[in-house]
Amino acid sequence: DAKTTQPNSMESNEEEPVHLPCNHSTISGTDYIHWYRQLPSQGPEYVIHGLTSNVNNRMASLAIAEDRKSSTLILHRATLRDAAVYYCILKKMTTDSWGKLQFGAGTQVVVTP
């Protein structure tokens, strides 16, 4: 299975943008890029996902490299509530892998006032 590589931790000031990188050099054509985050004492929460094009939603933006070997999750204005572990996950869209969402190590985001 294709793996993702993320920095262990990143620090940001409140109201500043946060750019979270993810490397996935062995990504295949059937892999979608998903991001989830996990706040302290909670279950993971869906953030965003994409295949080839950049994606935006109310929580974040996802920028995907042209060769798809890397992507960046962008939090436009970090708040204290955005302090969490952010997981970049490759999800296959083949019938034998439907339902498999397997988490990597993730990036711990620290937001300072």
Add this chain to the structure above:
Amino acid sequence: DTEVTQTPKHLVMGMTNKKSLKCEQHMGHRAMYWYKQKAKKPPELMFVYSYEKLSINESVPSRFSPECPNSSLLNLHLHALQPEDSALYLCASSQGLEGRRAKLFFGSGTQLSVL
């Protein structure tokens, strides 16, 4: 209602006990999942149910026995657990298994301690 509710929130059990974890959702989702999360580690997939049928079993030991009695409920029956099974057990649901339908909604988990 966009919630996945897990009970109990905390559970302490001995190695000879039998207990069950319960998960409930009322979003009309037809896929439900169990994950296990050890402290400071990412969640690990255990089981996936689709339309009340077991779809994926990630080689989980038989002392963990899942059950999906209906589309809203998912149970995890525990028997003869070991101390190393102590972890946070997370339940999730999604509309389906593919594409946009595979967006997962997670509960807050059951913190299990095996003595």
